[in-house]
Amino acid sequence: MNVPTFIRATGVVLGLACVTSPAMARGDETPPDSICTVLGTAARYVGTTVTVRGVATSEGKVTTLADAQCKSGVALSIDEGNSHKRDVSSFRRVISGKNARADATVFGRFKSTGDATAPYVIDVYSVRDVVEVPADGT
Structure with missing residues (x-):
């Protein structure tokens, strides 16, 4: 894997982590x-x-x-x-x-x-x- 592909893949993974983390955090909340x-x-x-x-x-x-x-x-x-x-x-x-x-x-x-x-x-x-x-x- 060359460096530009690695950087692009890392960016995609980080972007997905940022997008899904609020949803995951809300999923951990205890329902009232x-x-x-x-x-x-x-x-x-x-x-x-x-x-x-x-x-x-x-x-x-x-x-x-x-x-x-x-x-x-x-x-x-x-x-x-x-x-x-x-x-x-x-x-x-x-x-x-x-x-x-x-x-x-x-x-x-x-x-x-x-x-x-x-x-x-x-x-x-x-x-x-x-x-x-x-x-x-x-």
């Missing part, structure tokens, strides 16, 4: 669990990192991620360090308006609070696939 599943078997998830999808709302300083199928929700806690991340700050802006809601996938640590009213919380590390939900729910 439902909030119903996580809360239904909460003891199994306490202290672990979860990826859940639901509808987020914010009332005052309390942000909740809920699922209408089981009519359950879990509080979201966003610490100061993670609140400056682009995805998290964008998420907070979307749900900060009055009656604002957003369908979102949340990634974070699932913890027990010891509070009977809100027994669990997710410490949010990142948020993706945020879609604003109109106030009328359509």
